[in-house]
Amino acid sequence: MGGIVLDCERNLRWLERLAGLLAEQAGPLTELDAAIGDADHGINMERGFNAVKERVLAQAAGKDLGTVLKQVGTTLVSTVGGAGGPLYGTFFLRMGQSADGKSELDARELRDALAAGVEGVRQRGRAQPGEKTMLDALVPALEALDAALAAGSDNRAAWEAAARAAEEGSRATVPMLARKGRASYLGERSIGHQDPGATSSALLIRSLAEVVG
Numbered sequence: 001m002g003g004i005v006l007d008c009e010r011n012l013r014w015l016e017r018l019a020g021l022l023a024e025q026a027g028p029l030t031e032l033d034a035a036i037g038d039a040d041h042g043i044n045m046e047r048g049f050n051a052v053k054e055r056v057l058a059q060a061a062g063k064d065l066g067t068v069l070k071q072v073g074t075t076l077v078s079t080v081g082g083a084g085g086p087l088y089g090t091f092f093l094r095m096g097q098s099a100d101g102k103s104e105l106d107a108r109e110l111r112d113a114l115a116a117g118v119e120g121v122r123q124r125g126r127a128q129p130g131e132k133t134m135l136d137a138l139v140p141a142l143e144a145l146d147a148a149l150a151a152g153s154d155n156r157a158a159w160e161a162a163a164r165a166a167e168e169g170s171r172a173t174v175p176m177l178a179r180k181g182r183a184s185y186l187g188e189r190s191i192g193h194q195d196p197g198a199t200s201s202a203l204l205i206r207s208l209a210e211v212v213g
Ligand SMILES: Nc1ncnc2c1ncn2[C@@H]1O[C@H](COP(=O)(O)OP(=O)(O)OP(=O)(O)O)[C@@H](O)[C@H]1O
Pocket: 033, 037, 038, 040, 041, 044, 081, 082, 083, 084, 085, 087, 121, 124, 125, 126, 127, 132, 133, 134, 135, 180, 181, 182, 183, 195, 196, 197, 198
């Protein structure tokens, strides 16, 4: 458990990797949103993370982790739009507040920062797991991370378990009935499609798992 799992350099690598994955997956994410939403989720996320690259990552030298994460949050709020903007914005703002003033996080601190972000999404969207949202990837990821850390797994293995749980969680949204957001307007017709927000949240956890050490 000891040691640093996320420092400033790895944090930037995470965010750059996430921006890359979202750009690569913008088409498929938008297709998922076309089925149960308004066909903009991938486009929204790509636009937001392009702004993050230009306004935050390009000017992050010398800034602590908390500051960078909070700037990611405010940038997403102002550029993503839709439901995803405020929700992902809140996620990164809360994560940044949890890491306030820090340049290095140990396993517990990174876990707490993730938990703060997930709690922010839960409060902001007033959703719970099982309602076909981002939380169906984020909550299983946090639970798997906690279980692995409690079982004494090393950080890489614990985060790998979290990434897998997020991916499984996003796939498990397929048979769910949407109860929140635009997809909920479809009622029963939302069943049979994977939730776009849960899918992008799995990319978020996967890219973080790739950089922790
Ligand atoms: N209340 C909520 N809590 C958590 N996640 C939510 C909530 N409402 C929607 N979402 C997530 O947001 C995703 C849709 O994001 P997107 O960026 O496409 O916004 P949108 O639904 O098009 O927004 P708008 O309705 O304002 O146009 C969904 O797939 C879902 O995961």
